[in-house]
């Protein structure tokens with residue numbers, strides 16, 4: 509369990525020493541309702557998930573028990589509107605709660621993100637997008653089906669879109685295809701690195717609807733919740749990666765899998781509209797890594813104070829080199845938090861160019877910065893601290909994987925910032 513002596517509080521309720529929030533509600537102007545949801549995530553993370561994280565990582569197994577706890581705490585429905593039985597959290601509240609989960613178990617936070625996006629994108633985000641009356645009514649009816657499954661039955665959704673080609677980066681149409689048939693679609697295709705494979709109840713598949721006589725187009729992207737038990741769905745390949753091992757991101761195959769009409773998580777054309785008009789939808793992989801950066805910092809402070817359970821109570825904090833390293837980590841952490849908080853707070857439809865560039869910069873800062881903080885933590889705490897019996901080496905490995913997450917990998921963020929800062933829409937050098 510991660511606690512930091514210098515920043516702990518004691519609740520009267522259970523007498524557990526609780527870590528302070530990553531974002532203090534007064535300093536960051538969060539209201540009581542937001543603070544309560546975020547506190548639920550933090551307390552579950554610290555008191556339950558932290559203790560299980562090592563096993564999920566070592567065995568590369570899915571955190572099934574954590575998902576039961578997330579359901580019990582109402583957190584599977586964090587972004588589901590209250591009228592549908594959810595907690596009704598907005599984007600900012602979800603993002604901060606996810607950072608708190610990532611602080612204690614990276615794999616749980618990252619997979620929870622895939623699940624929550626099914627509700628966030630179809631919920632508050634879709635409410636910002638244009639739909640005519642009948643389409644909006646149909647969407648309202650369909651999303652209620654998904655929300656009920658999640659709130660009442662604890663159904664878990666995943667979000668496979670990577671295919672190994674240029675589609676997940678937003679370059680071309682998805683190769684996974686949905687052919688319209690009576691009452692739904694027939695889906696064929698393959699998704700790689702599909703977190704929650706074999707564990708989600710529904711795979712929220714991004715695919716291209718086949719339109720007679722038309723070339724495959726990103727405009728025809730569908731977002732369908734394919735039942736994991738549907739015929740023609742299989743999970744293949746092994747899973748033995750460097751980090752984020754509990755995500756179980758294996759390969760999904762769809763062979764003539766039938767998906768009923770009410771499985772659509774967004775109406776026709778709305779995913780494409782979202783990708784164009786609500787770009788912060790792709791920033792939601794970053795909270796996990798903000799949490800990992802905080803975890804690396806928390807561990808270091810505690811270790812140098814001689815307060816990590818299972819290690820001798822040897823203090824190392826009196827050495828100036830350690831103090832400088834902690835100062836560097838604290839500065840980096842505050843830089844990550846500052847730009848990231850600004851970006852998640854201003855997420856909206858039709859952001860300005862400046863806001864989009866800031867979102868890329870926030871993603872880059874969190875994804876690369878978490879590993880920088882973890883690297884400093886390893887160097888500063890030394891050999892005894894990187895043993896597998898302690899969480900730091902897992903935090904280090906997990907944090908290394910953030911910059912690989914499409915569509916906003918660290919490389920693609922640099923690419924977009926450079927290009928979009930230097931060229932206005934439609935400009936070229938010809």
Ligand SMILES: Cc1cc2nc3c(=O)[nH]c(=O)nc-3n(C[C@H](O)[C@H](O)[C@H](O)COP(=O)(O)OP(=O)(O)OC[C@H]3O[C@@H](n4cnc5c(N)ncnc54)[C@H](O)[C@@H]3O)c2cc1C
Pocket residue numbers: 622666667668669670671672673674676677679700701702703704751752755757909911912913914915917918919920923
């Ligand atoms: C732990 C983990 C969990 C994951 N979970 C999911 C999931 O649940 N769902 C899902 O859909 N995906 C998931 N992914 C996949 C992830 O988003 C990437 O799709 C995957 O890592 C891509 O790997 P790749 O080597 O095939 O990338 P490639 O497409 O081969 O790209 C390799 C690198 O090249 C760069 N690159 C790619 N395109 C361009 C371009 N046009 N211009 C410049 N540079 C470019 C990028 O930086 C990229 O990192 C997960 C990945 C990891 C590591």
